Amino acid sequence: MSNVTAVQVPDIGDFDTVEVIEILVKVGDTVKAEQSLITVESDKASMEIPTSIGGVVKSIEVKVGDKVKQGSVMLHVEASAAASAPAPAAAPAVAAPAPAPAPATAAPAAVSAPAPVASTPVIATPQTAAPAAGKLEMPVSTAGMAHASPSVRKFARELGVDLSLVTGTGPKNRILQEDVQGFVKLALSGGAGASAGSASGASIGGLELLPWPKIDFTKFGEVTPKPLSRIKKISGANLHRNWVMIPHVTNNDEANITELEALRVTLNKENEKSGIKVTMLAFLIKACVAALKKFPEFNASLDGDQLILKQYFHIGFAADTPNGLVVPVIRDADKKGILELANESTELAKKARDGKLSPAEMQGGCFSISSLGGIGGTHFTPIINAPELAILGVSRSYMKPVWDGKAFVPQLTLPLSLSYDHRVIDGASAARFNAYLGSLLADFRRIAL
Numbered sequence: 001m002s003n004v005t006a007v008q009v010p011d012i013g014d015f016d017t018v019e020v021i022e023i024l025v026k027v028g029d030t031v032k033a034e035q036s037l038i039t040v041e042s043d044k045a046s047m048e049i050p051t052s053i054g055g056v057v058k059s060i061e062v063k064v065g066d067k068v069k070q071g072s073v074m075l076h077v078e079a080s081a082a083a084s085a086p087a088p089a090a091a092p093a094v095a096a097p098a099p100a101p102a103p104a105t106a107a108p109a110a111v112s113a114p115a116p117v118a119s120t121p122v123i124a125t126p127q128t129a130a131p132a133a134g135k136l137e138m139p140v141s142t143a144g145m146a147h148a149s150p151s152v153r154k155f156a157r158e159l160g161v162d163l164s165l166v167t168g169t170g171p172k173n174r175i176l177q178e179d180v181q182g183f184v185k186l187a188l189s190g191g192a193g194a195s196a197g198s199a200s201g202a203s204i205g206g207l208e209l210l211p212w213p214k215i216d217f218t219k220f221g222e223v224t225p226k227p228l229s230r231i232k233k234i235s236g237a238n239l240h241r242n243w244v245m246i247p248h249v250t251n252n253d254e255a256n257i258t259e260l261e262a263l264r265v266t267l268n269k270e271n272e273k274s275g276i277k278v279t280m281l282a283f284l285i286k287a288c289v290a291a292l293k294k295f296p297e298f299n300a301s302l303d304g305d306q307l308i309l310k311q312y313f314h315i316g317f318a319a320d321t322p323n324g325l326v327v328p329v330i331r332d333a334d335k336k337g338i339l340e341l342a343n344e345s346t347e348l349a350k351k352a353r354d355g356k357l358s359p360a361e362m363q364g365g366c367f368s369i370s371s372l373g374g375i376g377g378t379h380f381t382p383i384i385n386a387p388e389l390a391i392l393g394v395s396r397s398y399m400k401p402v403w404d405g406k407a408f409v410p411q412l413t414l415p416l417s418l419s420y421d422h423r424v425i426d427g428a429s430a431a432r433f434n435a436y437l438g439s440l441l442a443d444f445r446r447i448a449l
C-alpha cells in the first residue's frame with residue numbers, strides 16, 4: 001500500500017528561517033527514522049535535520065540555498081514497515097564552528113507518527129551532546145574556528161583530520177567534504193601543513209615528530225586529572241594551528257607614556273561621577289587604529305596568493321576568563337572616541353568573564369591586542385589570531401631613568417611586543433609600525449594629524 005508522507009522541518013529553536021546547505025539523501029534512497037536528511041545553517045551554527053519516519057525517498061522539495069523554517073516540507077517519503085523502525089543511535093547534531101569532535105550521545109528516536117511529520121533536532125556542542133529537544137543552544141565560538149556541517153565533521157573525524165587545518169572553499173569559507181578529501185590527498189603526498197592522524201606521531205609540514213610522551217605520572221606521586229574547559233580546548237586548537245602555521249616574529253619596543261598616563265589619571269578624576277573609567281586599553285585601541293591606517297598591510301588577511309585589505313577597523317582584545325582565553329571584538333573602533341572604547345571594552349570584558357559573549361561579538365577582528373599590563377611582565381610573544389596578520393602584546397609600564405643630555409629624568413615606559421606574520425610583513429615594516437605606535441602614545445595629539 002502506498003503511504004507517501006510529507007516530512008517537515010521540526011521546531012528549530014530560536015530561529016525563524018535557516019539556509020539549506022546540504023542535502024544528505026537522494027530520490028530512491030531508503031532512509032531510516034532519525035536519519036539526517038538535510039543540513040541547515042544559521043549565522044551561528046549548522047544542524048542536521050532528521051526524518052522521524054523511515055521509507056523510500058520519493059521526492060526532494062528543497063535545494064541548497066533555500067531558506068526553510070519550521071513546517072517547511074523537506075521531502076516526501078513512502079513509508080515502509082521495515083524502514084520506519086526507529087534507528088538505535090541516530091542523534092542529529094548542531095555543530096559549533098569548532099574543531100573539537102562532537103561525540104554524539106545516542107538519543108532515543110521518536111516513533112514514527114502519521115503525516116505530516118516533523119522530527120526533533122537534538123543539539124550537540126563540541127563537548128557534549130545535549131538531548132534538549134527542540135531548543136537550539138548556541139555553543140561558544142572563538143575567532144578563526146573551523147566552519148563545517150555535522151556530516152563533514154563526521155567525515156573528517158573518520159579520517160582523523162583536524163578541521164582547524166583545512167581551508168574551506170564553500171560559501172562563507174565553509175569546509176566542504178571535497179576540502180577534507182583534498183586535504184587528505186595533499187597530506188598523503190607530503191604537502192599539507194598538517195597531519196592526518198596524530199595519535200602515534202605527527203607529520204606537520206613534512207616534519208616527522210616523535211609521538212607525545214605517554215607517562216603514568218602516578219609512578220612519581222599523587223595526581224588529580226582535570227579536563228580542559230571547552231574554551232581551552234577550542235582556543236588551544238586555534239593557538240596551536242596559528243603557532244605552527246604562521247612564521248611568527250616579535251618586534252619589541254617601548255613607548256614613553258608619561259604624559260598619556262597623566263592625562264588618563266586627570267580624565268578619570270574629572271569623570272569620576274560618570275562611572276566610566278578611562279583605560280590604557282582604550283588609548284591603545286585608538287593608537288592601533290591610527291597605525292593600521294598608516295600601514296594598511298597590517299589591516300589585512302592572507303588568502304592564498306593575495307592580501308585582503310580591510311577598509312574597516314574591528315579590534316579584538318584578549319580577555320582572561322575563569323574558563324580560558326577569549327577575544328571579544330570592538331567593531332568600527334575608528335568611529336569611536338576614547339570614552340566609548342573604554343566603556344565598550346570594559347563591558348565586553350565583563351561579558352567574557354561571565355561567559356555571556358555571543359559568537360558575533362568574537363568575530364570579524366582585523367588586529368588584536370593582548371594586554372597583560374595590569375598583571376605584570378616585561379615583554380612576551382603573543383600568538384597571532386589567524387587570519388589576522390599581527391597582534392600587539394602590552395606588558396606592565398615601569399619607570400625608567402632616561403638621559404636627556406643633562407640629567408636622568410624619570411619616564412613612564414610601556415613595553416610593546418608586536419608579533420607579525422613574516423610571510424606578509426617584513427621586519428622593517430614591523431619596526432616602523434611599532435615605532436609609530438610608540439610615537440602616538442608618547443604624544444597623543446599626533447592621532448589628530
Ligand code: CAO
Pocket residue numbers: 279280281317318319320321325349370371372373374375381382383394395396397414
Ligand atoms: N601597565 C601598568 N599598569 C596597567 C597597565 C599597564 N600596561 N594596564 C593596566 N594597568 C593597570 C591599570 O592602571 C589598573 O590599575 P588600577 O586598578 O590601580 O586603576 C589595572 O591595571 C587594571 O587595568 P584596567 O581596568 O585598565 O584593565 P586592563 O586593561 O589591565 O585589563 C583586560 C582589561 C580585559 C585586557 C584584562 O582584564 C585581561 O583579561 N587581560 C589579560 C589578557 C590576556 O590574558 N592576554 C594573554 C593572552 S595570550 O597572548
